[in-house]
Amino acid sequence: MNNKAITCKDLTKRFGDFFAVNHISFEVEQGEIFGFLGANGAGKTTAMRMLCGLSYPSSGEATVAGFNVFKQQEEIKKNIGYMSQKFSLYESLTVRENIRFYGGVYGLSDKQLKEKGDELIEKLGMQQEAKMMVGSLPLGWKQKLAFSVAIIHQPRIVFLDEPTGGVDPVTRRQFWDLIYDAAEQGITVFVTTHYMDEAEYCNRISIMVDGRIDALDTPANLRQQFGATSMNEVFYALARSAKRSAD
Amino acid sequence: MKQFMVFVRKEFYHVFRDRRTLLILFGLPIMQILLFGYALTTEIKNAEIIVVDHAGDAASQQLTTMITASKYFDINSSTASDQDIYKAFKQGKVKCAVVFPTGFGNDLLNGQVAQLQVIADASDPNTAKTLTNYITAIVADYQQQVNPTANIPMRIEPVTRMLYNPELNGSMNFVPGVMALVLMIICTTLTSVSIVREKEMGTMEILLVSPFKPVYVVLAKAVPYLALAMVDFVIILILSVLALEMPVRGNLVLLFFESTLFIISCLSLGLLISSVTRSQQTAMMVSMMGMMLPTILFTGFIFPLENMPLPLQLISNLLPSRWFYVIVKAVMLKGLGIGVVWKETLVLAGMTLVLLTISIKSFKTRLS
Structure with a gap:
């Protein structure tokens, strides 16, 4: 048991001859916002799925919330939240029903569900919409709601897989306010993104190229290291060396 | 839970x-x-039928009435001629025809073999077979009525009972x-x-x-x-x-x-x-x-x-x-x-x- 939220050592996922994730090692501190960047096909999602217990690593070691990804998947699941790039609430359920369902699945009591639900709806300013079907809400609202639902059980770590895809800049900004909020409550945030301005919001970021982690540091240090003025330049400098085609 | x-x-x-x-x-x-x-359903109800009655006697009329009364047949025409039969079949109007020859009733009463002809449209073999079976059953019924104690030596009379579903x-x-x-x-x-x-x-x-x-x-x-x-x-x-x-x-x-x-x-x-x-x-x-x-x-x-x-x-x-x-x-x-x-x-x-x-x-x- 250690205090790191996530530790990885030589974590690898092979599909036949293909190394989707090739011996990656890194650590994430509790309460940190950790950006996990990389071009499409670089292996971000595969790495994240291994950490969430959705797939077994081929080799290497990793712990999430202090639990071993090979042996203690059940414990890991209790301590993490997850939001995928696909929108992941039920469209034919109302806002409140979604909250009740996901909270219920994580074993919250009726009283907790009520309190948490009220708190969440108030925080998002959705009092009017609480009884509306989620399918009828605008995308930005859905994403914010999905994030809030993903951390309703106060997990130690929340994994966000391209959470802001297709959302307008204003909503993205609001979304990041929610992320900061969560981090202040001590929740570790592990986030993948395509938007380089979002990378700047992270405490530290790693950039994956062809299944390996080619850079890992704070945004400021990375800019300095690559002599770049923005994360965009850093990313291009690294992505240019990629051999895999982005699909 | x-x-x-x-x-x-x-x-x-x-x-x-x-x-x-x-x-x-x-x-x-x-x-x-x-x-x-x-x-x-495979059952046939109200099939159109033509009856050509060359006999025109009591027996043929009684039989015709029985055919009409059954739920399986609707008489299309009971006054048709032989030519009408083939015309009706060609037009697809009827599925079945029954022809009583002259002297049908006489033959029956005189203890001779009375014949009647049943013609069916066998382009649909299942329907044709089912319809001729129905006619045969009606004829057998009639025979039973007019001559319950028919004195035929060496007679086998199958008594059929349709179990569980008597009405088929x-x-x-x-x-x-x-x-x-x-x-x-x-x-x-x-x-x-x-x-x-x-x-x-x-x-x-x-x-x-x-x-x-x-x-x-x-x-x-x-x-x-x-x-x-x-x-x-x-x-x-x-x-x-x-x-x-x-x-x-x-x-x-x-x-x-x-x-x-x-x-x-x-x-x-x-x-x-x-x-x-x-x-x-x-x-x-x-x-x-x-x-x-x-x-x-x-x-x-x-x-x-x-x-x-x-x-x-x-x-x-x-x-x-x-x-x-x-x-x-x-x-x-x-x-x-x-x-x-x-x-x-x-x-x-x-x-x-x-x-x-x-x-x-x-x-x-x-x-x-």
Whole structure:
């Protein structure tokens, strides 16, 4: 048991001859916002799925919330939240029903569900919409709601897989306010993104190229290291060396 | 347990808020039962017939009246000539014709062999055969009436009794088959589509990342549909008793037990379909088309299994519906108990167990 939220050592996922994730090692501190960047096909999602217990690593070691990804998947699941790039609430359920369902699945009591639900709806300013079907809400609202639902059980770590895809800049900004909020409550945030301005919001970021982690540091240090003025330049400098085609 | 109930409740929300699901759930069984019960039967009623009466005596007229009175025939014309017969057949107006030769009644009274000609349109052999059988039966009836103590030496008189279904009511054969068909389609379609929908929407991933065990996901999906399928079964049962006059002679509890077994096997099949398909449309196609045809072909309620070549008979044994059909017929129509259908029940239970195990296994392995 250690205090790191996530530790990885030589974590690898092979599909036949293909190394989707090739011996990656890194650590994430509790309460940190950790950006996990990389071009499409670089292996971000595969790495994240291994950490969430959705797939077994081929080799290497990793712990999430202090639990071993090979042996203690059940414990890991209790301590993490997850939001995928696909929108992941039920469209034919109302806002409140979604909250009740996901909270219920994580074993919250009726009283907790009520309190948490009220708190969440108030925080998002959705009092009017609480009884509306989620399918009828605008995308930005859905994403914010999905994030809030993903951390309703106060997990130690929340994994966000391209959470802001297709959302307008204003909503993205609001979304990041929610992320900061969560981090202040001590929740570790592990986030993948395509938007380089979002990378700047992270405490530290790693950039994956062809299944390996080619850079890992704070945004400021990375800019300095690559002599770049923005994360965009850093990313291009690294992505240019990629051999895999982005699909 | 509470998590489980939360999940089940969510599943019911889905069902009752989706018109397409509701239609499949409640529209389909009602439509199928009525369709198969009323529209699609092998029985022929009110077939158009021509009678050409060259005799014009009491006997021929009495026979004509009997033919008219039966529910099987409608007289198209009783005053036709020989030429009219072929014209009517060519135009497709009639299916059958009866010709009384001159002296028909005389021959009969004088103890000679009285002949009458029955002509049928054999371009549809089954109908032709059925109609001529009806006529023969009516003639035999008449003969019995006019001459009850016919003194023919060496006479064999077969006394036929149609057990369980004296009126040869076609729907008796169909309804148990339609029950199997409807339950099969509803269960496989609804489970496979509802699971594939979660995959498509991305909610499945969230569930798999949650502490809710995959096995429970499967069970929580199955329980609501099991309950709904039971409701369907009750609807079908009530409809067939009230509208189609089906008897329920056997033990109702046994009937429910057997259908629960069958429903679980169908749900497992749906689960299996969901783990090999990626889109709701494919899942729907596979469950509806893929299941409907084999069920119709190999259950035995339309095409008798006994007449099939051996390889096809062997294939039919792999279908749970084939066994369920035999059981339902035995329990509903013949009033038999578990003592008679235990073998079929055992086969069905075995299949259910195997299907359930495979489907849960495949659901789990898909994850890693």
